[in-house]
Amino acid sequence: MTVLTGWHLAGGENVALEFKDGVISRLSKVEPASPRRLLMPGLVNAHDHARALSPTSFGGAGKPLESWLLRLMVMPGADPYLAAAAAFGRAARAGCVSIMAHYTRWHGGQISPDEAQAVARAAHDIGVRVTFSPALRDMNPLVYGASEPILAKLPDFARREIEQIINRPSLPAMEQIALVDACAAAAEGPLFTVQYGLAGVQWCSDALMKDVAEASARTGRRVHIHLLETQYQRAYADKTYPNGMLKHLDEIGLLSPRLSLAHCVYARPDELETIARSGATIVTNASSNLHLRSGIAPIGRAFQCGCSVATGIDASALDEDDDALRELRVGHFLHGGWGFDEVISRADFLSKTVAAGRRANGISGNGALEIAEPADCIVLDLDKLDRDALMPVDPLDYLFARASAAHVAAVYVAGRQIVQDRKVLGVDIDAIEAELRAHYRRTLPEKATFLAAWPALEGAVAAHYRDRLGCC
Numbered sequence: 087m088t089v090l091t092g093w094h095l096a097g098g099e100n101v102a103l104e105f106k107d108g109v110i111s112r113l114s115k116v117e118p119a120s121p122r123r124l125l126m127p128g129l130v131n132a133h134d135h136a137r138a139l140s141p142t143s144f145g146g147a148g149k150p151l152e153s154w155l156l157r158l159m160v161m162p163g164a165d166p167y168l169a170a171a172a173a174f175g176r177a178a179r180a181g182c183v184s185i186m187a188h189y190t191r192w193h194g195g196q197i198s199p200d201e202a203q204a205v206a207r208a209a210h211d212i213g214v215r216v217t218f219s220p221a222l223r224d225m226n227p228l229v230y231g232a233s234e235p236i237l238a239k240l241p242d243f244a245r246r247e248i249e250q251i252i253n254r255p256s257l258p259a260m261e262q263i264a265l266v267d268a269c270a271a272a273a274e275g276p277l278f279t280v281q282y283g284l285a286g287v288q289w290c291s292d293a294l295m296k297d298v299a300e301a302s303a304r305t306g307r308r309v310h311i312h313l314l315e316t317q318y319q320r321a322y323a324d325k326t327y328p329n330g331m332l333k334h335l336d337e338i339g340l341l342s343p344r345l346s347l348a349h350c351v352y353a354r355p356d357e358l359e360t361i362a363r364s365g366a367t368i369v370t371n372a373s374s375n376l377h378l379r380s381g382i383a384p385i386g387r388a389f390q391c392g393c394s395v396a397t398g399i400d401a402s403a404l405d406e407d408d409d410a411l412r413e414l415r416v417g418h419f420l421h422g423g424w425g426f427d428e429v430i431s432r433a434d435f436l437s438k439t440v441a442a443g444r445r446a447n448g449i450s451g452n453g454a455l456e457i458a459e460p461a462d463c464i465v466l467d468l469d470k471l472d473r474d475a476l477m478p479v480d481p482l483d484y485l486f487a488r489a490s491a492a493h494v495a496a497v498y499v500a501g502r503q504i505v506q507d508r509k510v511l512g513v514d515i516d517a518i519e520a521e522l523r524a525h526y527r528r529t530l531p532e533k534a535t536f537l538a539a540w541p542a543l544e545g546a547v548a549a550h551y552r553d554r555l556g557c558c
Contacts, residue, residue, distance in 0.1 A: 088501055091116050092123030093468055093481050094455060095433070101125065105461040105501035113457060122469050123495060125482050127436070127453040128462035129410040130185030130443025133310075133348040133369040133398025136187040136205065138509045138522050140406045151316050152229070153376045153547050159251055160536055162529040163193040165510035166201045168518050170208035174216065175515035177399070179508050180491035183462040183499045184215040184447050186398065188283050188310055188348070197262065202269035211512045213504035215462070217447040219283030219310040220269055222262045222298065223290055227252040229550050230322040239546040244539030259294040263301050270307070277500065279448050286312035287331060288322050292338065299339035303485045308448050309340065312348040317379045318340040318551050320352035332360045341366055344445040348398060351375055351383040355391070358384065362392040367446040374400035385421040386429040397442035409491040418486060432486045461501035464492045505508045
């Protein structure tokens with residue numbers, strides 16, 4: 087049995103939590119203890135990509151999503167276990183108990199149950215809950231439309247290089263879906279689940295989305311998809327679905343309580359109302375949207391419409407450090423309301439996004455530190471948070487004013503401690519990241535031709551979107 091004591095955000099000062107068999111078995115009042123601790127729900131990263139290292143280190147900073155994604159082609163493949171362990175470890179030590187890995191780039195080049203097993207092993211060794219979502223796509227590898235106009239603007243050597251990368255045929259929809267099911271059969275376990283991961287409406291044919299909707303309805307497996315992340319995706323959606331993209335997704339059976347929608351930066355009020363009625367979950371990624379110049383999502387309006395809203399990091403936290411606590415704060419700063427007009431309180435923002443994130447990631451419980459709930463929690467150093475110690479102050483004030491990963495004293499998942507004083511107990515994250523850096527330094531020279539082609543490619547892509555706003 088594990089017993090934690092400290093300030094409980096819901097229960098006040100000097101509360102003891104007891105864990106047994108992976109759940110909270112008892113709450114009780116105790117005498118004051120030192121050092122002071124703040125007990126809070128474990129945070130949920132409901133949209134991420136499990137990248138080994140930051141794309142900024144590969145020259146990806148300051149680019150809009152549409153060119154930033156192409157820049158990721160410079161990243162060589164790596165050992166999938168090490169890559170996943172690095173990503174999951176950073177998230178865990180920053181306070182995440184559950185992570186959605188929307189797996190858009192396979193280190194082996196294609197969907198593989200063996201690679202899914204390696205990712206599951208990394209999750210197990212760290213002890214974090216992982217929801218694994220292999221990304222499915224079958225069109226538009228270069229821009230939202232035909233690739234030829236872009237390729238025609240490139241020098242011959244650059245065209246050959248880019249064609250070699252993008253001209254890999256997509257598997258038929260049912261074969262892709264079957265591979266996701268095979269990943270689930272190979273890798274699922276108590277803390278590791280698998281979902282269908284549609285890459286996005288602009289990258290998926292109607293046939294693929296419809297087949298995934300039918301597979302989800304048949305199996306109960308959840309679906310995860312990017313939606314309306316940028317102004318160019320908005321323009322593409324309006325041109326491709328003049329009667330309404332959300333209406334179309336509803337008609338083909340995709341819009342349901344089993345669906346998670348990442349971003350929704352350019353969702354309109356009527357679309358937010360449609361999402362709310364459907365029971366689907368929006369996953370907002372505040373800092374990622376800023377890094378990639380996408381904009382600020384209408385999340386305050388989404389809450390007002392009754393949408394279920396979770397938060398994600400999207401591998402692009404404000405300081406590129408997977409700091410979920412800072413992301414919690416950034417999210418409420420942007421969407422909690424202005425002046426005296428409060429849209430959602432800090433306490434509600436925390437509880438609702440955690441509960442929605444758990445639903446989106448397909449895990450039980452609402453995240454509250456209550457009897458019979460899963461024993462998933464963070465312990466913060468309240469002495470460090472209350473650095474001036476001048477007078478009694480609600481710890482919620484400190485949490486939303488200054489909390490960061492630096493304040494994490496411990497993290498528990500299903501009653502098992504996985505982090506102590508920001509150190510991941512199951513693996514050596516520093517050594518893993520050092521090994522990955524050495525690997526990339528050895529293999530990046532293989533990307534010399536792509537790097538030589540990059541200026542021409544980036545210029546052609548930028549001109550395409552400026553001139554046509556993403557429409558095909």
